[in-house]
Amino acid sequence: MAKRTADGTIKTPRNSNFAKLSAGYLFPIVAKKRREYAAAHPDKKVISLGVGDTTHPLPQVVAKAMSDYALGLGTVEGYSGYDPVIVDPVKAEIIKNFYAKMEVTADEVFVSDGSKCDLARFQTLWEGSAKVAIPDPAYPAYVDDTVISGHTGGFNKEKMGYDGIVYMPCNPDNDFFPDLSAAKGCDILYFCNPNNPTGACANRKQLEQLVKFCTEEQILCVFDAAYATYIRDADKPKSIFEIPGARKIAIETNSFSKSAGFTGVRLGWTVVPTEVKYGGGASLRDDYNRVFNTHFNGAANVALAGGLATLQNMPVVTQVIEYYQENTRLIMETFKELGFTGIYGGRNSPYIFVKFPGKGSWEAFDEILEKAQVITTPGVGFGPAGEGFVRVSSYGSRENVVEACRRFKAVGLGK
Amino acid sequence: MAKRTADGTIKTPRNSNFAKLSAGYLFPIVAKKRREYAAAHPDKKVISLGVGDTTHPLPQVVAKAMSDYALGLGTVEGYSGYDPVIVDPVKAEIIKNFYAKMEVTADEVFVSDGSKCDLARFQTLWEGSAKVAIPDPAYPAYVDDTVISGHTGGFNKEKMGYDGIVYMPCNPDNDFFPDLSAAKGCDILYFCNPNNPTGACANRKQLEQLVKFCTEEQILCVFDAAYATYIRDADKPKSIFEIPGARKIAIETNSFSKSAGFTGVRLGWTVVPTEVKYGGGASLRDDYNRVFNTHFNGAANVALAGGLATLQNMPVVTQVIEYYQENTRLIMETFKELGFTGIYGGRNSPYIFVKFPGKGSWEAFDEILEKAQVITTPGVGFGPAGEGFVRVSSYGSRENVVEACRRFKAVGLGK
DSSP states (O other), rough: OHHHHHHHHHHOOOOOGGOOOOSOHHHHHHHHHHHHHHHOOOTTTEEEEOOOOOOOOOOOHHHHHHHHHHHHSSTTTTOOOSSSSTHHHHHHHHHHOTTTTOOGGGGGGESSSSSHHHHHHHHHGTTTTTOEEEEEETTHHHHHHHHTTTTOOOOTTTTEEEETEEEOOOGGGTTTTTOGGGTTTTSSEEEEESSSOOOOOOOHHHHHHHHHHHHHHHHHEEETTTTTTGOOOSOOOOOGSSSSSGTTTTTEEESSSHTTTTTTOEEEEEETTEEEEEEEOHHHHHHHHHHHHHHHHOHHHHHHHHHHHHHHHHHHHHHHHHHHHHHHHHHHHHHHTTTTOOEEOOSSSEEEEETTTTTHHHHHHHHHHHOOOOOEGGGGGGGGGGGGEEEEEESHHHHHHHHHHHHHHTTTOOO | OOOOSOOSSOOOOOOOGGGGGGOOOHHHEEEHHHHHHHOOOOOOOOEEESOOOOOOOHHHHHHHHHHHHHTTTSSTTTTOSSOOTTHHHHHHHHHHHHTTTTTTGGGEEEEESHHHHHHHHHHHGGGGGGOOOESSSOOHHHHHHHHTTTOOOOEEEETTTTOEEEEEEOOGTTOOOGGGGGTTTTTTEEEEESTTTTTTOEEEEEEEEHHHHHHHHEEEEEOOOTTTGGGOOOOOOSSSGGTTTTGTTTTEEEESHHTTTTTTTEEEEEEOOOOOOOOSSSSSSHHHHHHHHHSOOOOHHHHHHHHHHHHHHHHHHHHHHHHHHHHHHHHHHHHHHOOOOEEETTTTTSSEEOOOOOOOOOHHHHHHHHHHHHHOOGGGGGGGGGTEEEEEEOOOOOHHHHHHHHHHHHTTTTT
């Protein structure tokens, strides 16, 4: 029960963690910079290779399936309310396409409105006292979720991060695979593979190390595989559950956003193996099932119809990924031609992580915007170890990517 | 940092509030009872007037709009990723249809995947120490969210509720409007209007009392208006923001689920006025904006297209509500004919709350299932004050409702 306040309209105690958040969420800031630049230079055409937002139309077969399903909602036979039956075939296809021979069962698959939302729902699972380790740089939601849920102290300007979080630096020196021993004593370890923003993709041996470490240290691994369909190297695992033992210590979230262009359609899933047990024996899957039913009401039925068509037509979906991969190739080639030597990611990821020698990330971001009217994302926005890099996204039309590359060369970027 | 465990695979500290949850979420339990009954009596046709799940097909104009939008996603011009532009006209139509002359602005409207999900996201706004008052009976998510977020002690079998929650009984004696003074000292007060499950709808004077009380006591009112479109009495407010002063102490969530049959389509919204301020002056709207961007990625674009068509064609939507209202009338008439004297709700709500004299709620539930093969929902599942009642939902085809009523009469229900 809180005391009355003189300067508020409610005495409800505010979640004190909000005051710790150092700045706005990264992408709205980038969007603001873009708007400001466009307003000041109305004659210039700004191209975005910034936010990791898909741009290619959905394959016809997927759009058609959603369209048909939506029309069906206007009929007695096709109408569906809560818990549409279509979720079961979607689960079956997810297992078939992503987890064949990995012992994943339907009641371990939670189909949702996306990984970002799942990551938020995970927060409900553990106590505020849990100590969290996060790769640096990484998708900002891991850190922001962790702060809002009360696992940290304030923002520490010296370390450019939050007190209480164990940041695990990933950089060219360690092949963008962190020194796991830094996470000793932690309770939760996030791992994004392929990584956003660096584009790094761990090999089997590295993932075996990860599972071994989490098993020995009894750390829950939150494995984010949202970019797994971009993995081209045949010997690299696409799921943590390819590694023996992972079912005891890992949960894995994945998404249709980047593989199938569903950033606006909203569909994803999380696998929570029944083998993950807390001390005392309680099942993490059962708790998550409860959260999932109490805090959520299922993915949109039309999105599920799109998901089913996607999974039943993976070759068409792969064509879209190949389109982005050609964009990636063009961008990487351009940076090479320009003499950049620190060009990372790209091969197994839609992102290229480029080092701008002698420049800070925001400085490089501003330079690219000013000189070439191209939006990128500052590497430091993903964590202190991203300083000096920018992330270049391959999402965009071929025309825009070609034009961006032309401008980079014309202005002699980095020279 | 947690200690190693002998009986777990992870030492991550479990959210200890899960252990407090007394039982599963209500509706899965009802669904289980239904399945078990159906398995034991394969020859009998079970009719559900249980879960508040819409059954009527979407109006053609809405299904067509979603279908067209989905087809468009397969084209360059029609494709949309994150933050689809269609969200802006949806907000404008929400304001026009629901908040005309109530000073609500677009940046106060958060369009989401539904009220249940918004209620969960609200949990992030306040500290665990916040004391919560909840009408009894009420939609179970208020209590379950509150328990999971750590505002309670354990389940107290004597009071049939959780220690730490202030339950505000609503019953025929107080016209189903609670004694607000019980919430004195609380920090958050939930209010569902029209109420689920009782179907009670507060009048203007009662809502003025509510706003006055929350203003004086500086309590945040979480106002759930998910059933507002069912209000038939012209003098009853459909939004808390019709009451002067509400913009300083209330947030309101609403949904397309029950008004437009979107239980499977998933679309809702919450209005957070800029005037609500915590002690110290921080803005609840700004915090919610941050949560909304960090924990969520927007409603499904196809659902937004359906929402827009709904709001632009409210007369067609009203026809569907009138269909359910006729169901309601038939059910109420049947219970009257059968001699029941405790029949509540119905007029401004899709729910009828029926008192079974001398019987517990689950006993009445079982009797209706056994005798008439009709699923209802036990009132006690919504809170201790619901004991002795069942909630009968008007969602269902006319054919099923007529058949259910015929059976009720044929078996002489309650006699």
